[in-house]
Amino acid sequence: MNLKDSKSKLVFSELSDFKKIAEIDIEKINQAQDLEEWKIKYLGRKSFLTNVLRDIKNYDISERPAIGSEANKIRKFLGNLFEEKQNIIKNNQQSSLGAFDYSLSGRIPNIGRLHPVTQTIREVCSAFSSLGFQIQEGPEVEWDLYNFDLLNIPKNHPARDMWDTLWIDEEEIEGKKMLLRTHTSPMQARIMEKNDPPIRVVIPGKCYRYEATDSTHEWHFNQIEGLAIDTNLNFTDLKGTLYDFARKIFGSERKIRFRCDYFPFVEPGVDMSIDWNNDWIEILGAGMVHPKVLESVGYDPEKYSGFAFGVGVERIAMIRHGIDDIRHFYGNDMRFLSQF
Amino acid sequence: MKVPLSWISEYIDIKSSPEEIAHLLTLAGNEVSNIQNIGEWEGVVVSEVKKIDPHPNADKLNIVTVNTGSSNVEVVCGANNLYLGQKVAFAPIGSMLFNPKTERMENLKKAKIRNIVSNGMICSSLELGIGEDHQGIYEVDGKEPIGTLLKNILNDTIFDLDITPNRSDCFSILGIAREISAITGEKLKINLNGVESLVPNTNKKSFTLNIENKNICSRYMGALIKGVTVKNSPEWIKEKLLKIGEKPVNNIVDITNLVMFELGQPLHAFDFQFIEGSNINVRKSQKDEKILTIDNETRKLDDVVVISDSKKPIAVAGVMGGKESEITENTKNIFLESACFDSIHNRQSAKNLGMKTEATLRFEKGLNPKLCEYAIKKSIDLIIEIAGGNLEEAVQDLWIKDKNKSKKITLKKEKVNNLLGVNFDQETIKNTLISLGFSINETSNKDLDITVPYWRQDVSIPEDICEELARIIGYEKIPVSSLSGQIPQWEPNDYFNIREKIRDILVESGMQEIISYSADSKESQLLTIESENSEKLVKILNPMSRDFEYLRFSLRSGILKAVSKNIRIWREPLKIFELGSVFEKQNNDLPNIKDVICGAFVGDSQENLWSKSRKLDFFDAKGTIQYLFKKFQLPLSLQLTKEKNFIDGECFNIISNKIQLGKIGKIDSRILRKFDIKNEEIVIFELELNNFIKNFHKITKPVSYKSFSRLPESTRDLDLIIDKSVLAEEILNEIKPIKNIKNVEIFDIFQSKNLPKNKKSLGIRLIISSDKNTLTSEQIQSLENKALKNLNKKFGAELRG
Known part of the structure; x- marks a missing residue:
C-alpha cells in the first residue's frame, strides 16, 4: 500500500477499528431489535462507514480508490455479518420456542388406584385407629340370632322392618335362620362374646338390604361398625368420639346435627347428619349400648357401659367427593373409578 | 305420617314458626322429612253453583255459572259431582294456583274449551294442593259465605313425620301434640274423657263379648248404636282426611278413621244386621276358614286372629274388616269395636296375609288398653252428633289383661350422670319428666320413683328415662369429652x-x-x-x-x-x-x-x-x-x-x-x-x-438385608441353539448354582427356518463377579466355558455357528 499522508493512514486505521468494534458488538446480539439498531449504527446513513464513502472526495485523488475499495469491502463484510446474525436469530426463535412443544402430554406413570370405597374405609378406620380402635371383621352371611335377636330385636318385633332382609335359602338350624347381614352390628355380639372389656373396635364390611335402589339407596353397601365398652363410658364420650371423627373426615367447618333416633340395641339412640346440598344427610347411627345387649353376651350392665355406632361408607364418600348417585360405586365403570 | 298443624292446634297452641317446631321435633326423635304449605293460592274465592248447562260440543263437560259474590261467571267444568247450590272453590282468571303438571304455582289464564270460553276454574282438591282427587271438584263447607277468600278458611301447614317404630303413641295427632308440649313447655288444651258418661240406664244386652285367649287381646270394647244415617261426611271431616291423604268414604267410616288418626287407636264399625247370633268373639282362625275383606280379596285365614260372630269370621282382628258387614248407605245399626290386640299376634296375622294397614301400623307397635275407652267415647259422640242414632244399651267392656296396670321405674340419683355424663339438676329432671306426662315421687335418698304414662309403651328401664331427659333437654346441651381409660392391648390384625x-x-x-x-x-x-x-x-x-x-x-x-x-x-x-x-x-x-x-x-x-x-x-x-x-x-x-x-x-x-x-x-x-x-x-x-x-x-417381617459386592461385574453373552422344549427356567436353574455367576438373564429368543425344526435360538447373558477379588479374563472365560459345558451336557445346547 502506498500511503503518503497521515490523513489517509488515519482513515485506514479508523476503518479497521470500526470493523473490529462492529464485529465485537454483533457477537453479543441475540434479539432482532438489537440487530436492527446495530445495522443503523454501523451501516446506516449516519454511520462512520457511510460518512467515509460520502466524503471520499475530501481525500487525495490517488488515495480515493484504495479507501473506497477498503470501505466497500468492510460494508460488504458487515452486511454479511448482519445477514448471518439475522438467520441465527430467526432459527433460534423457531428451534428453542416453536419446535419444542412442551404442551404435549407427558408420559404418565402407569398408576393404579384403590376403589373409592376402599379409600374411604381406610380413612374412616384410621381416624378411629388413632383413638385406639382395633380393626376386626366378620361374616357377611349371618344368623338372625346375631343380626337381630342378640341385638334386642326379637322375632315379630316391628323394628325388624327397619332392616328389610335378604334371606338365604336354607333350612332353619337349631332355631336360627341364615341371612345376609343387614348391618355390621352383629359383630358387636360376636366381639363381646369372645373378649372381655375394655373393648374398642371398628368393623368394616359389606351389608345387604332388600331395598329398592335409587340415587341414595343401594341394596349392597358398606358399613363401619364401632364399639367401645369399659367401666365408665358415657354419652359425652360417644359424642366426643363422633365429633372428633367428623372433624377428621370432613374438616371443622362442616355443620353436624346430633339428634335423637331409635335403634333397639342402643339407648339413648343417636342419628348424626352432615349438611349436604342445603339439607342434612345421615352418615351414622349410634347410641349407648342397650343393657339387654350387654346382658345377652354375659356382661354385667351394672358394671360395664359403652357405645356403638354404624357409619355409612358410601354416604361419606358421596359427601367427600360430591358423588350424586350411589349406584356408581358398584357399576365398575372406569370413567368413574379412574377419578379417585 | 301426615300431620296438619291446624289439627294439632286443637290440642295445643303453637307459638313458634312451623320451621322451628319441625326442627325441634326432629332433634327430639320424630323426624319431619317434609313441610307442605296449603293456601298459597291467590284470588280463589268461595262461590255458589247457580246454573249447570250441558256443553254443546262435549258430552262430559258442562257450562257452569257460579256466583262469586261480586258477579256471575261462566266456566267450563268436567267434574261429576256438581249440583245446584253447591259451594265451590272458584279461581277467576289471574289467580295463582298449583299446576299439578308443572308442580309449580302458576297464573290461571283464560281458556277456550271446545269453542266455549271458560272464565276461570272450579278447583279440585289436587289443584288446591290438599289431596289427590282431581275427578271431582272440592266442596267448600256450605256455611262459608260466598265471596270469602279460600286462603282465609283453608290455609294450613302439613308436616310429614317419620315416626320410629318404638313410638306407637306418636302415630297420632295427640301424640305429636304431647311431644310439642314437652319440647316447647306449652300445656295441652284438651283432656280425654272415658266412657263412664256414656252408660244409659238400662240392663239391655243384645250381644256378648268373648276373648278366647288373653294373649291375643287384652281388652275389647263394643257399642251398639241404632238408627244412624249413613251419608257423606260434613266438609270439616272430609277436609281433615284429605289433608292427611285419606279418601273420605262415608260419615261412619270417616269418623272411625278420624279418631284413629287423632288418638292413635284403630276402630272398626260393623253393620250390625250382618252379625249372626249374639256372640262377638276374638279368637284364632280355624282350619279352612276364609273371609272376603273390604278390599274385595278373599283371604285364607291361616294362623290369624279374627273377630267372629256365632257362625263365621267377620273381620281380621286389627287388620281389616269383612266385606259382608261393611258400612253402606243402607246400614241402620252399627256395632263399633275399640280393642287392644296383641302386637306380636297382630304383626304375625298381617304378615301371614301379606297385609299392611293403618290399623296394623299401630297395633303391631303395641298400644295400651287404656286408650280403647277414650277412642270409643270420642267416636260414639261424633257418630251420634253427625250420623244420628242412639246408644240404647251400655258399652260393653271386656278387659282381661294389664287392667289399670302402670309401669314404675326407679331412677337412682347417680344414674343420669353415669349414663349421660352430665349432672342435670333435680328440678330440671323432674320438670322434664312431668312435661312428658310422667309422675314422680322423690324418695328420701333423692332417688326418683317414676310412673310411666299409659301411652308410653316404649319406656320401661332407667336408660329409657335418661333418653327422655336427653332428647327433651336437647342432645346439643350435652358436652363432649375425649376417650380416657385403658386402650385394649390386642394383637395386631x-x-x-x-x-x-x-x-x-x-x-x-x-x-x-x-x-x-x-x-x-x-x-x-x-x-x-x-x-x-x-x-x-x-x-x-x-x-x-x-x-x-x-x-x-x-x-x-x-x-x-x-x-x-x-x-x-x-x-x-x-x-x-x-x-x-x-x-x-x-x-x-x-x-x-x-x-x-x-x-x-x-x-x-x-x-x-x-x-x-x-x-x-x-x-x-x-x-x-x-x-x-x-x-x-x-x-x-x-x-x-x-x-x-x-x-x-x-x-x-x-x-x-x-x-x-x-x-x-x-x-x-x-x-x-x-x-x-x-x-x-x-x-x-x-x-x-x-x-x-x-x-x-x-x-x-421386614426385608432382611444381604451384603453386596463392591467389585465390578462382567457380562458374557452366549448365543445358544437348544431344543424347543427346554424352558427358560430350566436353563437358569442349571447355571445359577455356579459360583461367581451372580445372575443369568435371557435377552433373546427366536425360531427360524435356518434352524432345525425342533430347535430354537436363545441369547443368554451371564453376570459374573466375585465377592473377594476382581476376576481375571481367564477366570471369566473359564466360568463361561463351565456354563456352556453344563448346558451342553444337560440339554445338548451348542453355541450358534
Whole structure:
C-alpha cells in the first residue's frame, strides 16, 4: 500500500477499528431489535462507514480508490455479518420456542388406584385407629340370632322392618335362620362374646338390604361398625368420639346435627347428619349400648357401659367427593373409578 | 305420617314458626322429612253453583255459572259431582294456583274449551294442593259465605313425620301434640274423657263379648248404636282426611278413621244386621276358614286372629274388616269395636296375609288398653252428633289383661350422670319428666320413683328415662369429652394388614381396583367355575332379581363383566383386580367365606398416543404376580394345568413352596363370547388369600438385608441353539448354582427356518463377579466355558455357528 499522508493512514486505521468494534458488538446480539439498531449504527446513513464513502472526495485523488475499495469491502463484510446474525436469530426463535412443544402430554406413570370405597374405609378406620380402635371383621352371611335377636330385636318385633332382609335359602338350624347381614352390628355380639372389656373396635364390611335402589339407596353397601365398652363410658364420650371423627373426615367447618333416633340395641339412640346440598344427610347411627345387649353376651350392665355406632361408607364418600348417585360405586365403570 | 298443624292446634297452641317446631321435633326423635304449605293460592274465592248447562260440543263437560259474590261467571267444568247450590272453590282468571303438571304455582289464564270460553276454574282438591282427587271438584263447607277468600278458611301447614317404630303413641295427632308440649313447655288444651258418661240406664244386652285367649287381646270394647244415617261426611271431616291423604268414604267410616288418626287407636264399625247370633268373639282362625275383606280379596285365614260372630269370621282382628258387614248407605245399626290386640299376634296375622294397614301400623307397635275407652267415647259422640242414632244399651267392656296396670321405674340419683355424663339438676329432671306426662315421687335418698304414662309403651328401664331427659333437654346441651381409660392391648390384625398390603402392591403395579356385587346370576357363575363346584353355590331366598340370585363362588364373572363393559367405553388398557369374598355352601353351618383376588389384563399397552403400543399379555399378568411375591420375599413357580375355562396349554397353577395358591391363564374365547367380549385376549390371575396368608403369616417381617459386592461385574453373552422344549427356567436353574455367576438373564429368543425344526435360538447373558477379588479374563472365560459345558451336557445346547 502506498500511503503518503497521515490523513489517509488515519482513515485506514479508523476503518479497521470500526470493523473490529462492529464485529465485537454483533457477537453479543441475540434479539432482532438489537440487530436492527446495530445495522443503523454501523451501516446506516449516519454511520462512520457511510460518512467515509460520502466524503471520499475530501481525500487525495490517488488515495480515493484504495479507501473506497477498503470501505466497500468492510460494508460488504458487515452486511454479511448482519445477514448471518439475522438467520441465527430467526432459527433460534423457531428451534428453542416453536419446535419444542412442551404442551404435549407427558408420559404418565402407569398408576393404579384403590376403589373409592376402599379409600374411604381406610380413612374412616384410621381416624378411629388413632383413638385406639382395633380393626376386626366378620361374616357377611349371618344368623338372625346375631343380626337381630342378640341385638334386642326379637322375632315379630316391628323394628325388624327397619332392616328389610335378604334371606338365604336354607333350612332353619337349631332355631336360627341364615341371612345376609343387614348391618355390621352383629359383630358387636360376636366381639363381646369372645373378649372381655375394655373393648374398642371398628368393623368394616359389606351389608345387604332388600331395598329398592335409587340415587341414595343401594341394596349392597358398606358399613363401619364401632364399639367401645369399659367401666365408665358415657354419652359425652360417644359424642366426643363422633365429633372428633367428623372433624377428621370432613374438616371443622362442616355443620353436624346430633339428634335423637331409635335403634333397639342402643339407648339413648343417636342419628348424626352432615349438611349436604342445603339439607342434612345421615352418615351414622349410634347410641349407648342397650343393657339387654350387654346382658345377652354375659356382661354385667351394672358394671360395664359403652357405645356403638354404624357409619355409612358410601354416604361419606358421596359427601367427600360430591358423588350424586350411589349406584356408581358398584357399576365398575372406569370413567368413574379412574377419578379417585 | 301426615300431620296438619291446624289439627294439632286443637290440642295445643303453637307459638313458634312451623320451621322451628319441625326442627325441634326432629332433634327430639320424630323426624319431619317434609313441610307442605296449603293456601298459597291467590284470588280463589268461595262461590255458589247457580246454573249447570250441558256443553254443546262435549258430552262430559258442562257450562257452569257460579256466583262469586261480586258477579256471575261462566266456566267450563268436567267434574261429576256438581249440583245446584253447591259451594265451590272458584279461581277467576289471574289467580295463582298449583299446576299439578308443572308442580309449580302458576297464573290461571283464560281458556277456550271446545269453542266455549271458560272464565276461570272450579278447583279440585289436587289443584288446591290438599289431596289427590282431581275427578271431582272440592266442596267448600256450605256455611262459608260466598265471596270469602279460600286462603282465609283453608290455609294450613302439613308436616310429614317419620315416626320410629318404638313410638306407637306418636302415630297420632295427640301424640305429636304431647311431644310439642314437652319440647316447647306449652300445656295441652284438651283432656280425654272415658266412657263412664256414656252408660244409659238400662240392663239391655243384645250381644256378648268373648276373648278366647288373653294373649291375643287384652281388652275389647263394643257399642251398639241404632238408627244412624249413613251419608257423606260434613266438609270439616272430609277436609281433615284429605289433608292427611285419606279418601273420605262415608260419615261412619270417616269418623272411625278420624279418631284413629287423632288418638292413635284403630276402630272398626260393623253393620250390625250382618252379625249372626249374639256372640262377638276374638279368637284364632280355624282350619279352612276364609273371609272376603273390604278390599274385595278373599283371604285364607291361616294362623290369624279374627273377630267372629256365632257362625263365621267377620273381620281380621286389627287388620281389616269383612266385606259382608261393611258400612253402606243402607246400614241402620252399627256395632263399633275399640280393642287392644296383641302386637306380636297382630304383626304375625298381617304378615301371614301379606297385609299392611293403618290399623296394623299401630297395633303391631303395641298400644295400651287404656286408650280403647277414650277412642270409643270420642267416636260414639261424633257418630251420634253427625250420623244420628242412639246408644240404647251400655258399652260393653271386656278387659282381661294389664287392667289399670302402670309401669314404675326407679331412677337412682347417680344414674343420669353415669349414663349421660352430665349432672342435670333435680328440678330440671323432674320438670322434664312431668312435661312428658310422667309422675314422680322423690324418695328420701333423692332417688326418683317414676310412673310411666299409659301411652308410653316404649319406656320401661332407667336408660329409657335418661333418653327422655336427653332428647327433651336437647342432645346439643350435652358436652363432649375425649376417650380416657385403658386402650385394649390386642394383637395386631395380621390378616387385615397383609390383605391391605396386597391391595397396595397391586395398585403400585398399575392395577385399578374394582368392587362387584357379591351376588350374581346362576348362569354367570356356572360359566366361570369348575362344574364340580356348582353344588356349592349359596342361594338367596328373596333375591333383588334373577341377576343377583346366588352369592358368588368366584370373582371371575364380576371381572369379566367389568371387562366387557369397559372395553366398549374405555380406550386405555385395562388392568383391573378385585379383592373380595366368595361364598361356599357348607352343611349345617354358615357358608365358608373366603377372600380371593382376581385380576385381568386386556387391551393395548401404550405410554401415550405417539408411542408404539403392544397387547397386554400373559407376561403382564405374570410380572404382576412376580412383583407381588417378590415384595413378600416368596418364591414363585408355575405348573401347567387344565381347566375348561382356560385355553389349553395356557393355564397354570401358581405355586410357592409347594403350596398351590391360585391360577393364571388365558380365558377361553368361548367363555368370553358369553360375556359379549369378542376379538380380545384376556389373561386373568386368581389367588386364594386365606391360603396365601395362612401359609405365609410371617411375610410381614421386614426385608432382611444381604451384603453386596463392591467389585465390578462382567457380562458374557452366549448365543445358544437348544431344543424347543427346554424352558427358560430350566436353563437358569442349571447355571445359577455356579459360583461367581451372580445372575443369568435371557435377552433373546427366536425360531427360524435356518434352524432345525425342533430347535430354537436363545441369547443368554451371564453376570459374573466375585465377592473377594476382581476376576481375571481367564477366570471369566473359564466360568463361561463351565456354563456352556453344563448346558451342553444337560440339554445338548451348542453355541450358534
